[in-house]
Each structure stands twice: as C-alpha cells, then as structure tokens.
Amino acid sequence: MPAHPDRRMLWRNTALLTILGNLIAKKHILILGYGREGRSTLHRVLQAGGFASVTVADQSSVVPEDPNVQVLSGVSYMDTLDQYDLVFKSPGIVLPKNPTQYTCTFTSQMEVFFLACRDRIIGITGTKGKSTVTTLLYHILKENKRDVVLAGNIGIPAFDILEKIGPDTRIVCELSCHQLEYLNLSPHLAVLLNLHEEHLDHYGTMERYIRAKQQIYLHQKPEDKLICELSVLPRKGTCRSHIYTVSDRFSTADVVLSGTKIRFEQGDYRIPVQKIRLLGHHNHIDIAFCYAICHMLGLSDAEFDQALKTYRPLPHRLSLIG
Structure with a gap:
C-alpha cells in the first residue's frame, strides 16, 4: 500500500x-x-x-x-x-x-537523487524505446496498486517528485545518455534496451556514446540486476550485477520473444495483440522487457495482461486509431 x-x-x-x-x-x-x-x-x-x-x-x-x-x-x-x-x-x-x-x-540533480534513492530505482535507457518501456512499466505497476512514481527524461525532474516518495516507493526512471554520462552510481534494477548510432554531434564517436549509456550498469553492486538486449551484453568483468538477457532471435536468452509469445523463467505469456494499442514487433520487444520486470516484482500474468490492455501509447507512436 x-x-x-x-x-x-x-x-x-x-x-x-x-x-x-x-x-x-x-x-x-x-x-x-x-x-x-x-x-x-x-x-x-x-x-x-x-x-x-x-x-x-x-x-x-x-x-x-x-x-x-x-x-x-x-x-x-x-x-x-x-x-x-x-x-x-x-x-x-x-x-x-x-x-x-x-x-x-x-x-547533477540525478546523481544526488541516486545517492538517496538508488536502491528503489528502476532505471531505463536505450537508443530506442525507453519512453515506451518507462511509461508502460509505470502504468502496469500503478494499475495494480503498487506504490510507484515516474521521473527522469520523461519530462519529470527527479527533485519534483520528492513529496510522492515514501520508504517503500519504487521509482521508474527514464535515463538519457546526458543524464548518465557523469553518474558515479547505477540503479538497483537497470534496463538497457538497445544501442544504435545517435548523438554523435555531442559525443564525437560511437565509443563515447556507448560509454555514457553503460553508466547504467558500470557502478552496480553484486545484488543488483541488469536486464539487457542480448546484442548489448556487457563484456566479461564490466558488470558485477546479475544479468538477464532479452532476445527475439536466440532461445538461449533469459527472456525470449518468439512471435507474440514471451518466455521467462517458468512461464509463457502470449501478448494479446488484438486487444492492445501497441502495434509492431518493436513494441512487442518493449513488452517483453516490461513483462520480465513485472515478473521479478511479483505480478501475475493476469495482472500484467489486464493492465497492458489499458495502456495508451505516447503521442506519435504507432497505434490503432478508433
């Protein structure tokens, strides 16, 4: 509560x-x-x-x-x-x-926020999809009466939500490369969706851009968790936390999207494509990330399914009209 x-x-x-x-x-x-x-x-x-x-x-x-x-x-x-x-x-x-x-x-504001709240933060980054995953995850947790708040690059400064945070509140936080690049802390639960060429006008090289994004896990502790797409798996020795991989191509990943079916740990979940507003395979991958996180947080498939059906995509995203 x-x-x-x-x-x-x-x-x-x-x-x-x-x-x-x-x-x-x-x-x-x-x-x-x-x-x-x-x-x-x-x-x-x-x-x-x-x-x-x-x-x-x-x-x-x-x-x-x-x-x-x-x-x-x-x-x-x-x-x-x-x-x-x-x-x-x-x-x-x-x-x-x-x-x-x-x-x-x-x-930075985010670094001070992490000093106080790191253990409750679900930090989400990636070149594509981070706003969808952030808002979808927040929506599903909120719909299921979890104590959760939304902050970060989604347009909500972390310092603006202090009065909404209690001792048990989880914080779903979208993190841009600019917010991450000077951070010396990483969230307890980190999500790295993907990495593509972007912001090279700011960083100069792809290597510097990738390094900024990697801050989301480089300072994690052994008891923390990283959920990442298999293609951006950290090099051995660079991540101390427990890693869960996500893939739509390789069955060896921890979270596997096969068509519209998501397999994670002991269960299989079928995305109800005819009853949701998120369209396209790229959105199904985002759903797979959210499903794994919600499963880790103790939500049932029925709870996840019901909330997913009521999610409305952000403006200018591919969705059904009418």
Whole structure:
C-alpha cells in the first residue's frame, strides 16, 4: 500500500534533503542550465540551505525564483566555472573542456537523487524505446496498486517528485545518455534496451556514446540486476550485477520473444495483440522487457495482461486509431 503522506514527508526531509544539505554546506554553488531541471534544482538547493552562495548560469537571460540568487547569462556564461566549489550541470550542456580539467566539482540533480534513492530505482535507457518501456512499466505497476512514481527524461525532474516518495516507493526512471554520462552510481534494477548510432554531434564517436549509456550498469553492486538486449551484453568483468538477457532471435536468452509469445523463467505469456494499442514487433520487444520486470516484482500474468490492455501509447507512436 502507498505510504501515509506524513511518512512520505518524513522520509523526504530526512533523506534526500539531508544529503543535499551536506553536499552544498558552506560552498559556492553554480546551477549550470536553467531549464526545467535547473529550476527544480535551485528550488531544492534553496530549501536545503546552508550554502555560501548560489548562482544560476544560462546562455539565455533568466530570472530565478529568489531575487538573492546571482545570474550569469550570455555567450560567456561558462567562462567562470572554476570560481565555484560545486556545479550542478544540467543534461545536454556541453562543457568547453573535459571535466577533469576544472578545479570545481561537477554533480547533477540525478546523481544526488541516486545517492538517496538508488536502491528503489528502476532505471531505463536505450537508443530506442525507453519512453515506451518507462511509461508502460509505470502504468502496469500503478494499475495494480503498487506504490510507484515516474521521473527522469520523461519530462519529470527527479527533485519534483520528492513529496510522492515514501520508504517503500519504487521509482521508474527514464535515463538519457546526458543524464548518465557523469553518474558515479547505477540503479538497483537497470534496463538497457538497445544501442544504435545517435548523438554523435555531442559525443564525437560511437565509443563515447556507448560509454555514457553503460553508466547504467558500470557502478552496480553484486545484488543488483541488469536486464539487457542480448546484442548489448556487457563484456566479461564490466558488470558485477546479475544479468538477464532479452532476445527475439536466440532461445538461449533469459527472456525470449518468439512471435507474440514471451518466455521467462517458468512461464509463457502470449501478448494479446488484438486487444492492445501497441502495434509492431518493436513494441512487442518493449513488452517483453516490461513483462520480465513485472515478473521479478511479483505480478501475475493476469495482472500484467489486464493492465497492458489499458495502456495508451505516447503521442506519435504507432497505434490503432478508433
């Protein structure tokens, strides 16, 4: 059952804000990027308090919620990073130099969130399909009365959901390569759907892009779990967690999609293709990932099936009309 609101507030106050407060105490803080995540970060930094100063930097002209917050804007907004102790970098901002060449310390909203909540996070990434898997998984768990919240690259900053998190809440979190690239932690349950050539304008090489995505499992512990497509199986010795593979071609995988049938552990599940709005084989692979996760979390096939039938795909995805 969902946690009582008072318990949620108590957990939020004693966990993440405590970690954030200790991190920023007596330091000169810069929030680099003032989009949705930057505004969310500033709000929690002001709430935690105890910093020496706080500044917002953005290429565009911005007006912070607190008039006491200093502002850097214009083309030179990243010229003075080393004047700060701690920089909260927003995803997608490209630093002029390698982070190791600065004297300041870089962190992010997601990294602080992971420090507090890592053990309850189901982190989902991949070049294709991550938004579908994230929202489908959240929908199925929510429909079955599980204590679950949604956050991440889906458009919901992690710091915005603190009041919704209780001691037993699971967090379904979509993670982009930009959110992952500087993370030094990995989620308890990591999902790597696939890897295709993308964002090379930012990373320069496919190797650097892949390395960013691999952060989802590189810092996992032995008791953690990774669910990945068989073609992106980590090299031996690079992943300490328990690995489950997914494939639509090889029967040796742990999760096998054969036509519309999913085999995982002791059971077989038939996707009710005539009764769902998700169309196409690529969506069936996404369903297979969600089925395995839900099975691990204790949902029955009947519970999964009923919720799958009520899921509405995200806009601009292949689906039935009418």
